[in-house]
Amino acid sequence: MAYRANILISSEAPGADAVQAAFLSKVQDLQLEDEVQVLATTALMGAATQGIEALVYPEGTRYVNLTPADAATIVEEHLYKGRPVQRLAYVEPKVTPLPPPNTKEVRVVLGNVGKINPFDIEDYIAEDGYMALAKVLTEMTPDQVVEEMKKSGLRGRGGAGFPAYMKWTLARNSPNKPKFLICNGDEGDPGAFMNRSVLEGDPHSVIEGMAIAAYVVGAEQGYFYVRAEYPIAIRTLRVAIEQAREYGFLGQNIFGSGFNFDLEIRMGAGAFVCGEETALMRSIEGKRGMPSTRPPFPAASGLWGKPSNINNVETYANTAKILLKGGEWFSSVGTEKSKGTKTFAIAGKVKRTGLIEVPLGLTLREVVYDVGGGILNDKKFKAVQTGGPMGGCIPEQFLDMPVDYESLASVGSIMGSGGFVIMDEDTCMVDIARFFMDFVQDESCGKCVPCRVGTRRMLEILNDICEGRGQPGDIERLEELGKSIMRGSLCGLGQGAPNPVLSTIKYFRHEYEAHIYEKKCPAKVCRALIEYKVNPETCIGCTRCARNCPVNAISGKPKEAHYIDPSICIRCGICSQVCPVNAISVE
Amino acid sequence: MSVAINEVSTEVALAPEHQVVLDEILNANKDRPGATMLVLTLVQERLGFVSPAMQTYIAKTLNVPLSHIYGVLTFYSSFRMSPIGRHKISICLGTACYVRGGPTLIDKFQQVLNVKMGETTPDNRFTLEICRCVGACSQAPVVMVDDDIIGQVKPQDVAKSLRKYE
Ligand SMILES: Cc1cc2nc3c(=O)[nH]c(=O)nc-3n(C[C@H](O)[C@H](O)[C@H](O)COP(=O)(O)O)c2cc1C
Numbered sequence: 001m002a003y004r005a006n007i008l009i010s011s012e013a014p015g016a017d018a019v020q021a022a023f024l025s026k027v028q029d030l031q032l033e034d035e036v037q038v039l040a041t042t043a044l045m046g047a048a049t050q051g052i053e054a055l056v057y058p059e060g061t062r063y064v065n066l067t068p069a070d071a072a073t074i075v076e077e078h079l080y081k082g083r084p085v086q087r088l089a090y091v092e093p094k095v096t097p098l099p100p101p102n103t104k105e106v107r108v109v110l111g112n113v114g115k116i117n118p119f120d121i122e123d124y125i126a127e128d129g130y131m132a133l134a135k136v137l138t139e140m141t142p143d144q145v146v147e148e149m150k151k152s153g154l155r156g157r158g159g160a161g162f163p164a165y166m167k168w169t170l171a172r173n174s175p176n177k178p179k180f181l182i183c184n185g186d187e188g189d190p191g192a193f194m195n196r197s198v199l200e201g202d203p204h205s206v207i208e209g210m211a212i213a214a215y216v217v218g219a220e221q222g223y224f225y226v227r228a229e230y231p232i233a234i235r236t237l238r239v240a241i242e243q244a245r246e247y248g249f250l251g252q253n254i255f256g257s258g259f260n261f262d263l264e265i266r267m268g269a270g271a272f273v274c275g276e277e278t279a280l281m282r283s284i285e286g287k288r289g290m291p292s293t294r295p296p297f298p299a300a301s302g303l304w305g306k307p308s309n310i311n312n313v314e315t316y317a318n319t320a321k322i323l324l325k326g327g328e329w330f331s332s333v334g335t336e337k338s339k340g341t342k343t344f345a346i347a348g349k350v351k352r353t354g355l356i357e358v359p360l361g362l363t364l365r366e367v368v369y370d371v372g373g374g375i376l377n378d379k380k381f382k383a384v385q386t387g388g389p390m391g392g393c394i395p396e397q398f399l400d401m402p403v404d405y406e407s408l409a410s411v412g413s414i415m416g417s418g419g420f421v422i423m424d425e426d427t428c429m430v431d432i433a434r435f436f437m438d439f440v441q442d443e444s445c446g447k448c449v450p451c452r453v454g455t456r457r458m459l460e461i462l463n464d465i466c467e468g469r470g471q472p473g474d475i476e477r478l479e480e481l482g483k484s485i486m487r488g489s490l491c492g493l494g495q496g497a498p499n500p501v502l503s504t505i506k507y508f509r510h511e512y513e514a515h516i517y518e519k520k521c522p523a524k525v526c527r528a529l530i531e532y533k534v535n536p537e538t539c540i541g542c543t544r545c546a547r548n549c550p551v552n553a554i555s556g557k558p559k560e561a562h563y564i565d566p567s568i569c570i571r572c573g574i575c576s577q578v579c580p581v582n583a584i585s586v587e
Numbered sequence: 588m589s590v591a592i593n594e595v596s597t598e599v600a601l602a603p604e605h606q607v608v609l610d611e612i613l614n615a616n617k618d619r620p621g622a623t624m625l626v627l628t629l630v631q632e633r634l635g636f637v638s639p640a641m642q643t644y645i646a647k648t649l650n651v652p653l654s655h656i657y658g659v660l661t662f663y664s665s666f667r668m669s670p671i672g673r674h675k676i677s678i679c680l681g682t683a684c685y686v687r688g689g690p691t692l693i694d695k696f697q698q699v700l701n702v703k704m705g706e707t708t709p710d711n712r713f714t715l716e717i718c719r720c721v722g723a724c725s726q727a728p729v730v731m732v733d734d735d736i737i738g739q740v741k742p743q744d745v746a747k748s749l750r751k752y753e
């Protein structure tokens with residue numbers, strides 16, 4: 001590593017770009033460009049972030065609540081004069097593990113994230129990095145590794161929850177050669193960002209896990225498939241792979257064991273279906289990402305028709321820890337069938353959004369209220385959406401259900417990759433169903449008819465309902481269509497696509513009925529069914545609404561009550577957001 | 588197929604500065620398995636688009652039919668065939684952003700820039716797009732300008748947030 005010091009800035013907090021710019025310009029002012037590297041990353045994020053944060057390495061000083069002026073001070077004092085700025089530092093300026101933001105959290109996969117410098121392999125090694133690989137290659141047979149993985153009970157973290165050891169064994173026993181190993185970093189579920197944080201914050205844990213899996217399977221070449229929307233993750237991985245090669249953890253004859261393994265990165269290009277394993281392999285092959293029927297499963301015939309093992313980022317990230325600490329250690333938390341911890345992305349209408357890692361089996365209520373801090377503005381909880389576009393919406397009555405693969409499936413949803421989007425009373429469930437249907441019909445690759453035509457037809461019906469043209473019988477038509485699409489589709493996309501619609505019909509049928517029979521949107525979201533009005537009594541004539549209206553539908557003189565012209569109004573709701581006196585109501 | 592390639596290639600010549608980049612990427616990757624996708628993603632990353640002239644050049648060098656290149660480009664949504672404005676604005680419409688006001692931002696951006704989604708402003712300064720989740724859901728609603736992520740965007744701050752992009 002050529003740089004003397006690295007500054008990592010949490011890139012997502014509002015205003016972070018200004019702070020980053022301030023760091024950069026001060027570094028340039030003091031002519032430190034060749035010694036100090038300024039990097040933006042999302043890996044510092046978590047439920048416990050305090051404003052804009054920066055970590056300065058090699059010391060590991062954590063600075064919080066930064067302004068651009070603070071940034072200049074830090075460069076001048078800490079990096080130029082070598083004096084950490086106590087005033088801005090968090091607790092104590094030395095490498096300390098971040099306290100878990102919530103007592104319910106247990107960090108395994110995220111253990112190193114935000115704590116080590118992802119651009120310096122030495123940091124990872126200092127946390128026992130690559131020890132598991134050394135142990136596996138020098139002391140264990142592939143069968144012993146499989147045995148340990150079996151004890152751990154680790155199941156795939158990318159969706160279906162298939163036991164990792166079983167998949168590895170299938171690929172291992174496949175007679176054909178060569179074999180390939182693939183890491184699925186496509187993370188296409190909108191509302192999920194767990195894999196991203198791991199790739200950006202602790203890339204070596206994934207590389208090490210892949211090398212171990214490759215040893216079991218007998219693969220010499222591995223591929224990372226990462227979506228193009230994650231440029232920082234891709235840059236981080238490029239550096240990490242290069243360093244792992246330099247240190248001999250990738251390449252020929254690793255640890256003198258005669259085992260060879262190397263990795264390449266392949267980028268996605270904005271096709272959701274490429275998260276599906278067979279489509280992903282076509283994409284790596286350089287083709288259109290069309291899925292194919294299984295069997296044959298990748299373990300028998302995958303990439304270029306050769307036996308291949310594909311796992312999610314998080315599945316691999318757990319592997320090294322399991323082999324170092326033992327399968328029993330891993331399985332000591334979790335439920336009977338769902339072992340270990342899992343990362344979840346908590347987003348939507350909760351007070352604390354962010355990334356968490358908790359033992360499987362926590363209840364939804366604990367996730368929403370204890371970890372998420374409850375609903376934003378203390379509104380009423382309506383549902384939690386899990387599993388992305390192929391998942392479902394879980395209503396309040398199941399809040400005390402444990403979060404594990406089987407329980408989620410039993411109420412018509414799925415674990416998926418672990419994105420939880422929380423919805424409150426202001427979310428319209430019909431609109432959400434329409435949103436997901438729009439997504440999947442857009443992303444359907446078009447290969448099979450039920451998915452291509454069926455999702456389109458369902459979307460048309462949902463659009464009609466949301467726009468006030470719903471008819472009696474629409475709900476039944478949606479249910480019937482949904483069931484046949486699930487039965488007839490070729491891949492998991494079509495098989496799961498109707499899920500958001502079916503689950504919202506199941507639990508929120510009354511909302512559909514209100515749209516169809518009363519032409520009303522109870523949550524006041526569907527634009528064709530609502531109207532914005534100014535209350536002339538309350539309006540103080542500040543003109544703010546009129547200035548912010550995107551279509552100039554609001555008229556009125558300063559200091560006089562304003563008026564919204566319903567024929568021009570597009571019901572975007574900006575006026576009610578900007579009104580200082582709550583004079584605008586929705587009906 | 589070779590006829591079609593020649594026909595297209597005479598239409599618009601490949602800019603020399605683009606050819607330099609293409610040659611660099613092609614030389615490093617053309618013999619790798621699955622080179623098509625790899626080369627196209629790298630070109631998209633470096634140049635921001637893959638023009639018809641570039642497609643022809645890539646097809647020739649990789650010795651694959653132009654239709655294959657075109658097929659791949661049209662399957663994936665993040666490839667572009669023509670250059671975009673100096674800055675790309677992507678409004679996130681992933682689930683988290685959708686429930687926290689993403690759709691409202693679309694209206695606002697269209698008003699502020701006076702273009703529709705997918706279009707570029709006449710001064711070539713901004714191109715407006717929708718994207719699906721950039722993995723910053725905890726900051727919803729999110730707008731990405733080039734590689735910058737702007738979180739918790741409020742409609743009234745839109746105009747101000749764009750000032751620094753020339
Ligand atoms: C439409 C569709 C999209 C998928 N997207 C992803 C994804 O983004 N990331 C992922 O790891 N798995 C995704 N999967 C699941 C993969 O096909 C596969 O099951 C998974 O990568 C296996 O890894 P695991 O056993 O470690 O979970 C998707 C499946 C389908 C049907």
Ligand code: FES
Pocket residue numbers: 190191192679680681682683684685719720721722723724725727729
């Ligand atoms: S949903 Fe917008 S960033 Fe994830």
